[in-house]
Amino acid sequence: MRHCVRILGNFKRLAEEGRSRSEYVAQLISDIASYYGYNEFLAEKLFHLFSVAEAIEFFEANEVSRPVTIRTNTLKTRRRDLVQALINRGVNLEPIGKWTNVGLQVFESTVPIGATPEYLAGRYMLQAASSFLPVIALDPQPNERILDMASAPGGKTTHIAALLQNTGHVFANDANKARTKSLAANAHRMGCKNVTVCSYDGREFPKVMGGFDRVLLDAPCSGTGVISKDSSVKVNKSDRDFMLLSHLQKQLILCAIDSVSPESKTGGYLVYSTCSVTVDENEAVVNYALKKRSNVKLVDTGIAFGREGYTQYRGKTFHPSVALTRRFYPHVHNMDGFFVAKFKVEKRAKVTENNVGVDAVTSTVADAAEKVKKVEGWWFAFFLVYIASDLCVYVSSRGKTQTDEDKGSSCSRTTQGLVSKIGMKAAA
Numbered sequence: 001m002r003h004c005v006r007i008l009g010n011f012k013r014l015a016e017e018g019r020s021r022s023e024y025v026a027q028l029i030s031d032i033a034s035y036y037g038y039n040e041f042l043a044e045k046l047f048h049l050f051s052v053a054e055a056i057e058f059f060e061a062n063e064v065s066r067p068v069t070i071r072t073n074t075l076k077t078r079r080r081d082l083v084q085a086l087i088n089r090g091v092n093l094e095p096i097g098k099w100t101n102v103g104l105q106v107f108e109s110t111v112p113i114g115a116t117p118e119y120l121a122g123r124y125m126l127q128a129a130s131s132f133l134p135v136i137a138l139d140p141q142p143n144e145r146i147l148d149m150a151s152a153p154g155g156k157t158t159h160i161a162a163l164l165q166n167t168g169h170v171f172a173n174d175a176n177k178a179r180t181k182s183l184a185a186n187a188h189r190m191g192c193k194n195v196t197v198c199s200y201d202g203r204e205f206p207k208v209m210g211g212f213d214r215v216l217l218d219a220p221c222s223g224t225g226v227i228s229k230d231s232s233v234k235v236n237k238s239d240r241d242f243m244l245l246s247h248l249q250k251q252l253i254l255c256a257i258d259s260v261s262p263e264s265k266t267g268g269y270l271v272y273s274t275c276s277v278t279v280d281e282n283e284a285v286v287n288y289a290l291k292k293r294s295n296v297k298l299v300d301t302g303i304a305f306g307r308e309g310y311t312q313y314r315g316k317t318f319h320p321s322v323a324l325t326r327r328f329y330p331h332v333h334n335m336d337g338f339f340v341a342k343f344k345v346e347k348r349a350k351v352t353e354n355n356v357g358v359d360a361v362t363s364t365v366a367d368a369a370e371k372v373k374k375v376e377g378w379w380f381a382f383f384l385v386y387i388a389s390d391l392c393v394y395v396s397s398r399g400k401t402q403t404d405e406d407k408g409s410s411c412s413r414t415t416q417g418l419v420s421k422i423g424m425k426a427a428a
């Protein structure tokens with residue numbers, strides 16, 4: 001491996017005659033796969049995210065556990081008081097960094113950190129540092145109505161509830177009903193009185209409920225950012241898995257966007273996050289959302305560190321604003337691999353009577369007009385838009401404007417207050 005890395009670092013001078021760069025790269029990927037125990041497909045996918053030398057750092061970092069970190073529950077205590085209580089029990093800990101005023105890193109402990117009286121009393125949550133980031137980006141404001149679309153076991157839900165100081169309302173949803181038990185238990189333990197737990201496929205929103213000030217979509221993902229915690233990811237992911245995940249994430253993100261109220265006085269934001277580092281699950285999903293929903297734009301995440309998202313990757317070009325998204329890596333930030341994007345949702349430019357899927361049609365029409373304009377000139381483009389806008393009104397009135405990818409998502413904006421009808425369980 002070292003040999004290949006050295007040669008690829010100075011190919012012109014060091015390569016053997018007659019051996020191409022791609023031969024060395026293929027050899028290196030195969031060596032990485034066998035040395036670190038990945039299937040070759042995933043080793044290659046992850047390798048291409050970095051320069052050669054950095055790829056090795058990434059694979060090495062995945063072999064090492066990340067620091068144990070906890071989040072102070074400000075509904076029950078102050079960080080200073082928690083530190084004192086835990087020091088008294090023989091825990092050696094200190095603040096994680098300047099970017100969080102609730103996080104603590106545990107260096108060593110004479111007691112199990114997940115079973116102290118302070119833990120059982122809900123004064124803190126055992127939580128990876130990277131998991132703080134989406135909630136920092138979400139930046140919930142008191143009295144807001146917030147949807148956590150894929151929320152179990154509730155690390156981020158309980159963080160949101162704490163930032164709301166138990167005001168407003170958090171709807172904590174997860175499609176997996178069994179997982180909502182630990183979510184409800186965590187909400188209870190942490191003293192969250194503003195959380196309602198529900199179990200829907202996220203793609204049913206906003207049909208079941210909409211009009212949220214902010215939505216967090218911490219999406220189901222491949223987990224390529226948390227390999228140090230779950231090494232099974234190294235061998236159990238195939239090309240098909242990434243295709244299916246990306247497809248689901250695209251459906252979910254459109255529903256998440258449509259669940260945000262553009263009229264919100266204090267918010268109107270969506271945060272999309274994953275604990276994966278692949279482009280298919282991150283920039284490609286965000287870029288898809290930008291294409292499908294003309295009423296959203298990416299904004300700064302408000303997180304002071306992290307690498308910019310890719311705007312170009314292996315022949316794919318994304319919208320320039322995708323640079324506003326943030327990537328976090330184990331070998332760079334000493335935290336799990338993570339991705340965070342923040343969208344502002346604005347009012348739709350064009351509203352029809354039933355407001356179903358209009359954007360998809362108008363943007364397709366606009367795209368077509370743009371192509372025609374180049375070939376045939378302005379007059380023909382105007383003619384096409386005129387005809388097509390009639391078609392748009394016709395199609396949207398029939399409610400059949402969604403693409404295949406949109407279809408499973410039930411993303412109509414028929415927001416109704418169905419809370420009493422949908423069998424929700426109050427967590428507190």
Ligand SMILES: C[S@@+](CC[C@H](N)C(=O)[O-])C[C@H]1O[C@@H](n2cnc3c(N)ncnc32)[C@H](O)[C@@H]1O
Binds near residue numbers: 149153154156175218
């Ligand atoms: C990354 S985990 C969420 C972690 C959680 N946000 C936290 O901080 O504790 C992704 C979650 O998505 C849920 N999920 C998978 N498919 C879903 C869907 N179609 N709709 C809603 N939730 C889904 C999974 O059950 C899983 O709990």
